[in-house]
Amino acid sequence: MKTLLTPVDAPSIRSRPVYAALEPRRASLHLIVADGEGAGAIVDMLGKAEDRSQMLAATHVMYCPGPDGSDQSAALEGLGAGQYFRAPSIPALLPRLARVLSAAHMGTQFYLAGSEGLIGQAERDIMNTGFPHASVQKEQRGSTVRRVQCVHCKGITENVATDPFRCSHCGLSLFVRDHYSRRLAAFQGVNIDAEDPGQVPESVVRFK
Amino acid sequence: MSLDFKTGAFNDFFRDETFRGDFTYRNSNPRRFPFPFDRDDYMYSVNMEPHVPGRPGSVFEHLLDVDEHYVAEMIDRAKVLADDPLRCQSLPHMTLAGWDTLELVMEAKARDYPQWFSLSKDGNRWHWVNRPLGIEQSFTFLDESTLHYPPFEYIMRQTQGDWTLQDERDGTLWMDAGIATSQADWSVDFDVGMNFHEWHAPVPLAHEKGVFDRALKFLLKLQHGAPVRRFNWTMTVNPLLDTAPETYPKWGPMKTSLTPENLGQKQHLRVELQSLYRLPRSNAIAFDIRCYLASFDEIVTVPKWARRLHRVVRDLPDELATYKGFIRNRPAMVDWLAKHDDGAPTSPGWWPDD
Numbered sequence: 132m133k134t135l136l137t138p139v140d141a142p143s144i145r146s147r148p149v150y151a152a153l154e155p156r157r158a159s160l161h162l163i164v165a166d167g168e169g170a171g172a173i174v175d176m177l178g179k180a181e182d183r184s185q186m187l188a189a190t191h192v193m194y195c196p197g198p199d200g201s202d203q204s205a206a207l208e209g210l211g212a213g214q215y216f217r218a219p220s221i222p223a224l225l226p227r228l229a230r231v232l233s234a235a236h237m238g239t240q241f242y243l244a245g246s247e248g249l250i251g252q253a254e255r256d257i258m259n260t261g262f263p264h265a266s267v268q269k270e271q272r273g274s275t276v277r278r279v280q281c282v283h284c285k286g287i288t289e290n291v292a293t294d295p296f297r298c299s300h301c302g303l304s305l306f307v308r309d310h311y312s313r314r315l316a317a318f319q320g321v322n323i324d325a326e327d328p329g330q331v332p333e334s335v336v337r338f339k
Numbered sequence: 340m341s342l343d344f345k346t347g348a349f350n351d352f353f354r355d356e357t358f359r360g361d362f363t364y365r366n367s368n369p370r371r372f373p374f375p376f377d378r379d380d381y382m383y384s385v386n387m388e389p390h391v392p393g394r395p396g397s398v399f400e401h402l403l404d405v406d407e408h409y410v411a412e413m414i415d416r417a418k419v420l421a422d423d424p425l426r427c428q429s430l431p432h433m434t435l436a437g438w439d440t441l442e443l444v445m446e447a448k449a450r451d452y453p454q455w456f457s458l459s460k461d462g463n464r465w466h467w468v469n470r471p472l473g474i475e476q477s478f479t480f481l482d483e484s485t486l487h488y489p490p491f492e493y494i495m496r497q498t499q500g501d502w503t504l505q506d507e508r509d510g511t512l513w514m515d516a517g518i519a520t521s522q523a524d525w526s527v528d529f530d531v532g533m534n535f536h537e538w539h540a541p542v543p544l545a546h547e548k549g550v551f552d553r554a555l556k557f558l559l560k561l562q563h564g565a566p567v568r569r570f571n572w573t574m575t576v577n578p579l580l581d582t583a584p585e586t587y588p589k590w591g592p593m594k595t596s597l598t599p600e601n602l603g604q605k606q607h608l609r610v611e612l613q614s615l616y617r618l619p620r621s622n623a624i625a626f627d628i629r630c631y632l633a634s635f636d637e638i639v640t641v642p643k644w645a646r647r648l649h650r651v652v653r654d655l656p657d658e659l660a661t662y663k664g665f666i667r668n669r670p671a672m673v674d675w676l677a678k679h680d681d682g683a684p685t686s687p688g689w690w691p692d693d
Contacts, residue, residue, distance in 0.1 A: 264509075282526055282584045285425070303588065310541050314532035321584055325591030326667070 150271040155180040158240035161190040164253040167197015168273025169245025198290040232260040248278035251316030280317040293334040353410040364578035369637035375570035379650040390566035401451040419520040425528040429516035437491030439618035500629035521580040521630040543658040563617040571611040574665040603636040639679040649676035
């Protein structure tokens with residue numbers, strides 16, 4: 132018997148994050164964190180702002196290229212936000228986010244856009260700082276690759292595109308369970324051939 | 340492995356047995372097993388009832404059942420926690436709920452099993468004696484510095500069952516603390532911090548039936564002093580208490596070891612007696628998931644259970660057999676059980692007929 136993979140077109144699961152189009156809100160500080168094609172979501176959101184220049188003056192943008200290499204930093208930098216920062220990667224972006232969060236006041240609005248990995252990690256850090264859930268908006272755009280924690284060794288593999296995949300830490304073949312932890316900002320990976328060692332189904336690209 | 344208690348605390352009552360390696364776990368009296376099926380078929384339901392003292396001699400006699408497996412289970416738990424401390428976690432705001440849980444357990448055990456446990460209080464100065472585990476402890480209630488573990492972990496190392504503590508906020512329940520060393524394939528480390536619908540996300544069919552919406556609505560009304568209970572169940576090959584996803588590569592291969600000859604001895608029905616308590620100070624909800632294991636050989640010593648188990652396993656929807664992890668062995672189980680089902684009608688309810 133082979134472990135059944137969740138069909139790609141399966142209905143969304145209950146622990147899966149919910150995404151919607153970003154909407155401009157009133158705030159003393161607008162904190163924007165985006166990667167890859169999330170830049171487009173930011174541009175669209177700002178296009179809906181009633182007082183765009185006033186909003187931009189109170190906006191801090193942190194951006195990095197997406198997991199597929201998509202880099203639209205020029206479009207974002209050209210918006211003229213009060214502060215703009217481009218990092219080369221998500222891990223290089225997060226220390227700056229932590230520093231900004233440490234000084235942010237209640238009344239800050241957060242706009243997260245791009246890959247699920249970026250959105251999840253930024254949301255995790257924002258929640259850990261104590262900001263209310265309602266102050267965070269999320270819009271997924273572009274790459275749908277996943278950040279997956281191996282339930283066995285606890286190592287996290289970034290940018291998982293195929294199912295099953297090999298854990299980048301312990302090497303076990305894992306299938307991606309449709310179970311998401313906001314605390315870890317990761318989906319769960321479970322060994323696929325535990326009951327029949329060596330019988331690993333062919334990998335299919337499920338996340339692009 | 341380090342134990343906090345003296346080993347060899349077994350006496351005539353507590354069995355010296357294992358849930359790993361040579362698997363010497365047995366039930367001295369299979370009729371005491373909480374058989375979970377009150378009819379010949381099964382589908383998810385909320386099926387909550389008041390957790391009130393029940394039939395003497397049964398697992399329902401006392402609020403927290405302490406049975407012949409207690410000492411062996413606590414040794415197994417200590418081994419699991421030594422191997423993987425992530426199996427017990429409590430987010431920082433859950434310490435008060437941990438104290439609430441410690442009080443609930445100590446008071447219940449001292450009241451219902453005075454021959455084994457005692458609790459004396461002088462204001463916040465408490466003295467706890469756990470004779471089966473050889474523990475004697477003076478401490479100050481609500482003062483963490485007076486115990487050598489945080490309160491939740493301290494009492495969980497002396498309590499059968501996996502427990503989770505749910506904080507209530509934003510109209511839902513958040514699993515913000517938990518311990519799992521006897522779980523049916525779910526991860527505390529992954530699930531801690533999730534809300535009610537998030538941690539139930541992988542369960543098939545039940546969301547669509549509205550089971551979790553109704554269960555949450557029910558639980559949010561749970562009152563202190565009025566606990567409730569329900570059953571859940573699955574199947575486990577060998578009497579493994581610890582079937583964690585973390586160690587699935589170790590125990591998963593055991594599922595392939597069944598033969599028609601060894602099935603009755605190796606295949607176990609795994610029953611969770613789940614009970615829920617509103618806690619007085621924290622307003623959190625404690626959820627006790629108590630695991631009972633019985634081999635098919637033990638179950639078929641009760642004719643009504645033999646007939647019914649055959650029918651339930653045979654007719655269960657494939658999604659549920661898959662989710663519960665026994666779809667690959669279901670045909671062999673049905674073949675084996677069919678020999679113990681003469682087709683006679685069964686009486687309603689789960690108790691044996693005689």
